[in-house]
Amino acid sequence: MQLQEKIKNEVIKVFKDEFNYKCSINDISIDQTPKNFSGFYTLILFPHLKSLKINLEEAGNIIGDSLIRNSEIISDYNLVKGFLNFDLKSDYLIGELSKFSSEYKSDFKKNKREIIVEFSSPNTNKPLHLGHLRNIFLGDSVSKIYKSLGYKVHKVQIINDRGIHICKSMVAWKRYGNDKSPDTEKVKGDKFVGDYYVKFEFEHKKEVFDLVKKGVSEVDAVKKSSLMKEAKSLLRKWERGDKEIIKLWKKMNGWVYDGFNSTYRSINVSFDKNYYESETYLLGKKNIEEGILKKIFYKEEDSSVWIDLSKENFDKKLLLRSDGTSVYMTQDIGTAIKRFEDFPKSEKQIYTVGNEQDYHFKVLFKILDKLGYSWAKECYHLSYGMIDLPDGKMKSREGKVVDADELISVMKDTAQKRSIELGKIDDFDGEDLTKLYQKIALSALKYHLLKVDPKKKMLFNPDESIDFQGNTGPFLLYTYARIRSIIKRAEILNIEYGKINFSIIKHISVNEKKIIDLLVNYKYILETAAESYSPSIICNYVYDLSKSYNSFYQEEKIFDGKNNETTSFKIALSDITSKVIKSLLNLLGIDITNKM
RNA sequence: GGUUCCGUAGCUCAACUGGAUAGAGCAACUGCCUUCUAAGCAGUAGGUUGAAGGUUCGAGUCCUUCCGGAAUCACCA
Incomplete structure (x- = not known):
């Protein structure tokens, strides 16, 4: 995104120099160029036509020519209707890649910020099912995304054991x-x-x-x-x-x-702390008393306690029954407060809970806010859609569920079957194979559940197996393994690629430009995924990156026999791509394999 | 009934938050393994974005109405 900002600034300058037209960065929109047009970024001219006072074509050419002369980023342009598409300079991208390769890890050092993430939170009367898996993978992945941005993350679950x-x-x-x-x-x-x-x-x-x-x-x-x-x-x-x-x-x-x-x-999921409802179900009563004293809550004649949120567009909500016992909300108030006592440096808590409880959490956060807890405004309900079966909702009471263990086991069998069919298992011995099948199966399952926007409900058909080809976990693992095999070969051939000076490379291909353009967006993508609590953004990104790499791999020979700086550059680019894929997969909770 | 969310290719999902000819994968069909892993790559076909209006240079995206679906509105958890 940095890049788009830079282009915007250059465009502002052109507007001013060539047309004496002043506009701010927010007035300019630079989009990614759609796939069926050539170019990387696109300036949309329509909004500026009135101010530029000349026709589209003239304006486009003047702006484009001026940028070619003065821009450090743009090498060429083409104009289609009101869309000015830019190509990027090789040396600029190489410079960015060089910076990125030395910095991309160290950028994310500890930032002293802390958060709490709740997920899973099962009842103890039934086994985990597919719905839990979506919940768990989401919560786990969001935890990892925050961790990678330098946060200390406390992963917790509440076990409904009573x-x-x-x-x-x-x-x-x-x-x-x-x-x-x-x-x-x-x-x-x-x-x-x-x-x-x-x-x-x-x-x-x-x-x-x-x-x-x-x-x-x-x-x-x-x-x-x-x-x-x-x-x-x-x-x-x-x-x-x-x-x-x-x-x-x-x-x-x-x-x-x-x-x-x-x-x-x-x-491969763990928690830092478990809370048990048997220990927390009495919490919150004390806070209710405080709320009554502060006149935030009120007592009815039958001595039940309520809060009136009708001014905030909510209803009245019961907090203590007339017999003095607590309800769900009471416990959640108490538990939230307890968690911030346990992890006092946390700035917010993320609750991974299905969207059937949207209303509950809106009210919970409102109440905590009214009680004066500063973190209440920062808390977030990571609400996700239910998983439907072809004939409707999963219902555990009727046994209409997809059991988690069974599904995982089926996936492993499929991974094994596919691997044998493809003749991929010759270089493995028994124990490694078990691990391989496990990795492939889990990559397929996790990616399948994470690639969909959390907010959206999704459909799962038990009769159709989860894919292993195309936009899938195994495809990503495969891409990674392929690249590692390139690196291995480079090492065998003793070709240096880690220490080369990128600046000797003068020209790179469109494929390479695409990969670099994606790579240098890494941090922006991570931040966007964190801000929107959405691992699906990571999924889309790692898929794009892998797809671009595979096109490059297919179309351009890396070991061409010359073993010159171009060879080294291609290997270095491959190496860093694989490292980025690895860390992205790690954010999704997916383990890589060096061969498959 | 009130509130909220959703409806995109046969199927599963995208679409950078108002930009171009709405993109991928699966399924179907064509090519590409004597050369770095074919779980791959390149291509063909597939659409009135639930419907109708409106807002403007421009709408899958915003507004209104309707159709269809889901969730929620408990002194249940």
Whole structure:
């Protein structure tokens, strides 16, 4: 983007020198030239025609000629209607590349800023599914993007480990479990517990059905079934701290955590701190009291506590029930405050939570703001769209979900199958192959979920496998591996490429210009991705870069036998491209491989 | 019903926030491996951007109305 700013400044000067027309940088628009026109950047003339007082063609030629004479960036131009397309000077780009190659890492040193990022945040009554994966990859990637810009990032999740849903699993296990465990059944712990949750729902439905047949209304039947009564009784016992129940609760949650941790490990994601709802669900009450004293909240006659946000275009919101117990909002207020106590230097918190809770977070941030927390205005709800299946929403209660572990396992199988088909596995031994399949599978899955704008809902069809060709993770891995193979060959041939002085190169190809133009945008892209909390921007960028490199690779021979400075330059350009691809993939949580 | 979001090639997604002839990938069809990895490259075909108006030099993007879809509006979590 720097480059566009520079061109704008040059254009301003031309306007002034040639036409005595003064305008500010905001009046000028320089766009990237669309692919079917030649050039890199385009000045749009229409808005200036009145001020320039001559016709389009004349104006375009005068501006273009003047820039060719005076610009340090622009080497040539062509005029199509009101669009003045610029070509870029080789030596300018080479200079930029040279600067970039020595600086691109060191630019992002620690900046002492800190943030908190929440993501994943599962319930302990069911295994992770595809929706969680979108959440996790998003949160993890945004964390990495901020980290790469020098922030200290605290990755946290809140585990919803208490409540009626966990009690349901407990009831079912007590009734039907016969003391089985994940170990005895050789089942992953989260799956094991999740199955009892489903069992509960199934038996409960049967019971309700029987009750309704006996003439009980459906609403009553749901409440009156023996299973539901027992679940509620367990919840009360849990809240009283009943030792038996707590023991069972700990045992079953322990199984679930083993399962979650195994999934997290398999997708290479970790957290700096876990919060458990069982420890935070009472937080916030104190803050509500303070809010009442400050007259931000008010008490109804039945002693329930509310906030009236109708002036801010929200509704009234309940904060404490009439019996004094807290609601979701209460806990979130308390937890937010606790997090900033735990990480006091943080300037903001990013919540990775689905867009079904858009309203909730708007209200939460508003309340925190009213309570006087300065960071409240900086907090951000990283809201993402749901993943729909071809026949509608995923519904965990009905078992209509795409299970995370299963999906990963299918992806690995596909990676293996494809690799064997393509005859890619000859140079590997067994253990390396397992790692390779893992990397390819995860690259495909992560990239598939991250390349879509987070805000948008996406469709997932389990019958169509995720692609490995085209705009995909494996394509990016492949491009990287290809380049590393070039570098390896350069080293074998003993061709120097790291220390060459770029300035001896006088002319470079369009392919090379495209690559450099993309490379030097690196920092701008990172900042844009961070500002918009959008890994999809990184995806688009790394795809463009890889695509441009592959065209270059295909059309221009690197090892042409001459082994002169041009060869060295091409290798150096390849080397730095691969390094940038690697760090971009790293931001997406994707591990590279040197060969595939 | 109120509020918010969405609708782009057969399918999955882009479009630098108002710029050109709306781009990629998949699927289909053509070429390119005796030379750096063909998970690649080059090309063909595919569109009234849900519909109709409006704003202006210029609209997928902004405004209005309609059609279709989703979310949310609980003393549920």
